[in-house]
Amino acid sequence: MSSGDSNPAAAPTPCEDVQGDGRWMSMHHRFVSDSKGKEPEVLFVGDSLVQLLHEFEVWRKLFSPLHTLNFGIGGDATQHVLWRLTNGELDHINPKVVVLWVGTNNHGHAPEQICGGIMAIVNVINQRLPQAHVLVLGVLPRGKSPNPLRERNARVNELVQAELEALSFASFLDVDPGFVHSDGSISHQDLYDYLHLTPQAYQKVCQPLHQRVKALLEAHAP
Amino acid sequence: MSHEDTNPAAMPEPVEDVQGDARWMSQHNRFVQECKDAEPDVLFVGDSMVQLMQQQEVWKELFSPLHALNFGIAGDTTCNVLWRLQNGELQNIRPKVVVVWVGTNNHQHTAEQVAGGVMEIVQLLMNQIPHTKIILLGLLPRGERQNPLREKNAEVNRLLRASASRLSPVQFLDLSSDFTHSDGAVSSRDMFDYLHLTAAGYRKVARPLHELLLQILEETPEEKQTTLA
16 A cells, blocks of 8 residues: 555645635635534535535435535545545544545546545544544546546545455445446436536435445444 | 737637546537537526536526526636537527626636637627527626635626627626625635535526526517616
């Protein structure tokens, strides 16, 4: 496994404010301050697939009732999530389940590096929240037709699933309900831009996810 | 005002597939295909502000019934929209109204250049679809607090308002003031990442936009347009 210093995907890195409106840092600060007032049982953390989930009805129906916080930021790669979690976002909360969904934005990184980044996050969560179960979601396929990123994401999932088997406090969940059709295509009815989920696709993804989270919460009860 | 040949924001340009999954071209090709089958009365074109609207309830409620097509692609600049419109996305369709919402992603360009790029899109639409009406949406404020991009977007809006007032088919609709509080802050209840709209944020835009669309659609072609933005 790559050490943190030689794997860029596992080196905590804040997002640089290239555009000039400081939005990434604003969101990070909001998450830190949210975490001071609330006592979530469940925390979702990751990229836009996490962040956008909060904007649809399915969040209100399935996850709000479980007392869930959403710390997703669009565009985040593993090193950005790692920075956020080591800079305040976990300091004031004690959720029983942390759902981690990240990896698709790690452009330029090899599957082994991305896996290293995900495992670094899993370990950081375990260090700070030793009571929490970390549920890692598989990275979804992307692009309308077969392409190298699909292969990369599938390989990341294989590697991560294997590493998580050794851990008692973490597990892997493949939430892809079969977005890739037999002809290799992905429909815009599921991924409207061949990356992000439509509300109907979120419904399909969240069914098994919700079941699993509930089961983990029940298992956690004293 | 910049001449079209020297304004980089007015030069058509496709998005390069840097990531490796060709999503931009796939979306463009899908829109070109949609033009072959559909007969939209309303066409929405622009960036993620347009694209994400289609995933909200408000699209089904207010805009689908108007036979609207959504050709938004996240990340697009005026250059990208220009390229798409010149490369098939206007083929075979004659919408009565085109809603244009783009400019916030033109990071390499000045406010003057961005406004010039938007007006280049307007010119193209007026040439390609004579008699079509155009609604230009003002760029919304971005960022949690005051920052240079807010000033830039506001300057683009000032320039667009002035240009639109000179063209009778064009109306300018600026909803910026609905999104900043008295202290200048943008709420995450309206913009979950201080740029993109929540469902509540979209409702603030959709209501006045829908009203304006109904107004325009109800006017017959022979009636003189007298309402001003």
